[in-house]
Amino acid sequence: MKRRFPSFFRNIVFSLLIIGLLALALGGYVKTLSRLALTPIMAAQTWVSKQYTGFEDFITAPRDVTAIRQENARLEAENASLQAQIVELQQQLGEYQILAALLDFARAHPEHKYLGATVIGRDISPFLHYVIINRGSDDGLRRGMPIVTQKGLAGRVSQTTAKSARVKLITDPTIKVNVRIQPSRSEAILTGSITGDVTLEQIPQDAKINPGNLILTSGLGGNYPPNIIVGQVTSVRSQEYALFQSASVQPVTDFGELEIVLVITNFNPIDIEPLIPVPETP
Amino acid sequence: MHTFLAIPVLSIVTILQSAVVSRITLLHGTADIILLTIIAWALQEEVKTGWQWALIGGLLADFLSGLPFGIYTASYLLITGLTLALRVRIWRFAILVQLFATFLGTILSHALSLLAVIAQGTNLSFQTVLETITLPSLILNLLLTIPVYILIQELALQVHPRKIEL
Numbered sequence: 497m498k499r500r501f502p503s504f505f506r507n508i509v510f511s512l513l514i515i516g517l518l519a520l521a522l523g524g525y526v527k528t529l530s531r532l533a534l535t536p537i538m539a540a541q542t543w544v545s546k547q548y549t550g551f552e553d554f555i556t557a558p559r560d561v562t563a564i565r566q567e568n569a570r571l572e573a574e575n576a577s578l579q580a581q582i583v584e585l586q587q588q589l590g591e592y593q594i595l596a597a598l599l600d601f602a603r604a605h606p607e608h609k610y611l612g613a614t615v616i617g618r619d620i621s622p623f624l625h626y627v628i629i630n631r632g633s634d635d636g637l638r639r640g641m642p643i644v645t646q647k648g649l650a651g652r653v654s655q656t657t658a659k660s661a662r663v664k665l666i667t668d669p670t671i672k673v674n675v676r677i678q679p680s681r682s683e684a685i686l687t688g689s690i691t692g693d694v695t696l697e698q699i700p701q702d703a704k705i706n707p708g709n710l711i712l713t714s715g716l717g718g719n720y721p722p723n724i725i726v727g728q729v730t731s732v733r734s735q736e737y738a739l740f741q742s743a744s745v746q747p748v749t750d751f752g753e754l755e756i757v758l759v760i761t762n763f764n765p766i767d768i769e770p771l772i773p774v775p776e777t778p
Numbered sequence: 779m780h781t782f783l784a785i786p787v788l789s790i791v792t793i794l795q796s797a798v799v800s801r802i803t804l805l806h807g808t809a810d811i812i813l814l815t816i817i818a819w820a821l822q823e824e825v826k827t828g829w830q831w832a833l834i835g836g837l838l839a840d841f842l843s844g845l846p847f848g849i850y851t852a853s854y855l856l857i858t859g860l861t862l863a864l865r866v867r868i869w870r871f872a873i874l875v876q877l878f879a880t881f882l883g884t885i886l887s888h889a890l891s892l893l894a895v896i897a898q899g900t901n902l903s904f905q906t907v908l909e910t911i912t913l914p915s916l917i918l919n920l921l922l923t924i925p926v927y928i929l930i931q932e933l934a935l936q937v938h939p940r941k942i943e944l
Contacts, residue, residue: 617793623891690895
């Protein structure tokens with residue numbers, strides 16, 4: 497006859513065994529045993545996990561690459577768009593700085609009325625120094641109106657169409673500007689040249705001219721308003737037997753970078769040619 | 779019909795010349811892409827409108843330039859005559875003719891411009907002009923002449939497809 501433990505005692509024994517095992521495990525006494533038991537299980541789990549991960553990569557990786565490529569293309573497009581915006585903003589900043597400087601010039605010379613114009617082209621002949629601006633007779637431009645930049649004199653309108661005008665720069669070989677040299681207040685004539693170099697001619701021999709002297713328009717001849725800065729003397733050529741001195745000039749305007757100019761619209765050039773006496777022929 | 783094609787093509791070339799090419803200088807010289815276009819067009823096989831293109835290109839350039847009216851027209855017509863004469867004699871090597879005509883054309887065009895500038899009363903040194911304007915312009919023209927020739931050749935092939943004999 498078998499004696500059976502009552503279930504109550506069996507449960508108590510079973511619980512004590514479990515608690516004992518847990519206590520041994522917490523105490524670190526079953527490590528070797530658990531290692532022996534778990535090693536094959538972990539190896540099997542690792543193998544299954546690797547196989548599953550490989551399978552999952554195989555299924556999902558191409559989709560991820562496509563998504564990354566699409567994202568990359570979108571970001572590249574966005575980057576290009578932002579770069580274009582930066583370039584545009586830099587250009588606007590440059591224009592703003594020029595306009596601000598032009599405004600300063602206009603404030604410093606309030607006696608004139610100004611009209612802003614953009615340089616849209618240059619003369620196609622390398623022998624001439626002209627620029628084409630985007631304002632014409634429709635905007636009130638007339639032949640002979642002076643053109644200035646924020647730094648000083650640039651030239652004068654030589655021809656107009658309805659929507660554009662051709663401006664002869666002070667570097668052109670056919671231009672002549674009556675100027676005054678500061679501080680000596682001597683009068684001279686400024687001329688351009690085919691290479692764009694600017695010189696002062698007909699400076700009186702007794703005039704004291706030095707490099708660095710400022711050159712302003714004198715207003716004589718009626719072609720330009722007085723007291724507009726033209727440039728600075730860089731070197732003086734004086735010969736004892738010559739009637740006049742001459743000098744090289746560095747214009748204040750950088751004609752290579754001419755972008756925006758101001759047209760002085762309330763200045764009417766005076767044609768003094770009829771007043772110049774013509775020698776009578778016998 | 780092909781004469782009218784000159785108006786849009788040469789208008790674009792003239793705008794490019796004034797707005798872009800004239801700003802790119804070597805010393806004081808600049809390239810003349812109107813001249814190069816006219817030479818390249820005159821050298822294309824099947825093209826019989828070289829004179830008309832020269833006339834239209836010359837007029838457009840004269841309208842835009844401060845030189846006395848007619849200087850560019852006369853220059854381009856003379857250069858076209860020269861190019862056509864070279865084409866008849868050296869017809870097998872169009873690119874060589876293009877280079878040679880560009881060389882002669884640049885010299886001729888500058889000589890006429892120079893005469894006009896002198897007639898306006900400008901004092902100048904021929905050596906300075908040669909060193910700082912004409913030779914640099916010649917170099918720029920020679921650099922650009924082959925690309926312009928290739929572009930115009932493509933245009934000519936679109937306008938005048940070559941006939942294949944069977």
